[in-house]
Amino acid sequence: MRVFIGYVSMSGNTEDIATLLYDELNSLGCDVLMECLDTVDTEELLTYTGVLIGSYTWGDGDLPYEAEDFYEELGDKKLSGVMAGCFGSGDYDYPKFCAAVDIFASKLNENGAQVFDQLLKVELSPESTEQQMACKEFARSFYFWLKERNIQHVS
Template structure:
């Protein structure tokens, strides 16, 4: 499986999550490309078996400004057949915890992508064993979801 992990991280928290996801996927034999979303373009990710989109939430539940161009570019593409999973870090001190994760998931669905039902949301940095395990389990279950669905398509 060829996977793309696109993320935005201001303080390194979401990047840490992305690295955990990447390590799990690589251990499963996946070829993984990882890039900051402000450098990625939507057309370049269409050839992947699965895309993981991660972002921190800014202010009162907003997308980071660095994500806006990528987010808007999604409107230019039909994403039917694309598998996607969304993740991000947040802070419960703000009123809309990890709202950027939901915003991306809904946009991907709206454009026709198959979006993994589980969304990974971590308070600040994945430091505790439980948080790291949660990230690992998310990557494993998203991987299994894509592989199972692809098997059904090829039968």
């Protein structure tokens, strides 16, 4: 199973989440590629079994500057058949906690992707054991969700 993890991270928090997801998916036997969203060609998304998009939230619920080009490149690109999930970091001190995660999930859904119904939202950095376990559980749940859909797709 090929999984792509694309993310943007300013302070390293979202990158830390992406790394936890990468490690867990890799341990499950997935072929995982992880890279920053600003280097991603959106056409590549169509070549993966699963796609995870991660972003921190800027200001009062905005996409960060580093994610805007990727978001715009998605435009109205047809993503039928793409199975995607979203994750990110945020800060409860702001009015729209992890809104970038919701923005990406909506965009992927609008473009025809099947979006995993669990969204991973982490306050700041995944430093606590509880936060790290939540990241690993999200990765495992995403893996089994992909596996289930691939079996249905092949049948």
